[in-house]
Amino acid sequence: MESLPTPVLDDHLHLHPDGDGIEAAKTFARAGGTHLLVVNRPSWHLVESVDDVDAFRETFEQTIELVEGSTEVLPGRAWPVLGVHPVLLPRLVADHGWSVDDAAQLMRDGLELAADLVAGGRALALKSGRPHFDVSESVLRASNDLIQHVFALAAEVDCAVQLHTEDTDDGTEFAELANEVGLEPHRVVKHYASGPVKGITPSVIARSVAVRAVRNRGDPFMLETDFLDDPTRPGAVLGPKVVPRRSKELAESGHHAALEVAHVETPGLVYGIDTRATLE
Numbered sequence: 001m002e003s004l005p006t007p008v009l010d011d012h013l014h015l016h017p018d019g020d021g022i023e024a025a026k027t028f029a030r031a032g033g034t035h036l037l038v039v040n041r042p043s044w045h046l047v048e049s050v051d052d053v054d055a056f057r058e059t060f061e062q063t064i065e066l067v068e069g070s071t072e073v074l075p076g077r078a079w080p081v082l083g084v085h086p087v088l089l090p091r092l093v094a095d096h097g098w099s100v101d102d103a104a105q106l107m108r109d110g111l112e113l114a115a116d117l118v119a120g121g122r123a124l125a126l127k128s129g130r131p132h133f134d135v136s137e138s139v140l141r142a143s144n145d146l147i148q149h150v151f152a153l154a155a156e157v158d159c160a161v162q163l164h165t166e167d168t169d170d171g172t173e174f175a176e177l178a179n180e181v182g183l184e185p186h187r188v189v190k191h192y193a194s195g196p197v198k199g200i201t202p203s204v205i206a207r208s209v210a211v212r213a214v215r216n217r218g219d220p221f222m223l224e225t226d227f228l229d230d231p232t233r234p235g236a237v238l239g240p241k242v243v244p245r246r247s248k249e250l251a252e253s254g255h256h257a258a259l260e261v262a263h264v265e266t267p268g269l270v271y272g273i274d275t276r277a278t279l280e
């Protein structure tokens, strides 16, 4: 195994029983990775089958199980991040004839179930957001209401939120929404960020150009692959070795402070986790 000066956390990847599952966690560990935040499979996979909150329950339990298996093969550990993918809302409306209100209610039910699992200590954080493409005004309004709702849930159960949105370098709008409901804005994480994001914490996609945009700033950031673990879409996103590989490059180019920020300080600040203490 490659040795690095810090633990190595991938802040956002998916594992699935029909994909590589625990094998992907092993691949990550062999490359030098130590900790994983595993996000449940995008809920739009459920679009054909979802009609009540039990569909979410099944996905969440699957993710929790894969996290337990991953923890066994990692030098550190894994944690689950649970939520409802924002693209489910427009899909239910456009492809399946749901009303916006009914679809939004189902999304809320799923997020509340996820928050219950966080409150019970079975998951670390929540995941929500809004579609990254243009949608109708009513879908956009419902999506923004959901963001506010998930922030309120996160404040209530004292956890962070990973946010899926359009690509942006300005999270001020989300910071304000978070403040309104008593959630500290740094606990809002812009998933798949391509560089710094004003007002909230970027989880930067581990491509060289994005890493270069944050490595010297000293501001909080984390790294992620958004590995999908979807055998039907190989190579659609980065593979599980990429965060360890970028981290090794940071070490080799003398960016030790950036490694400390990405893998120790920011995870502590955002999620309250201690990646050093949880290394075996």
Ligand SMILES: [Zn+2]
Pocket: 012, 013, 014, 039, 226
């Ligand atoms: Zn993802």
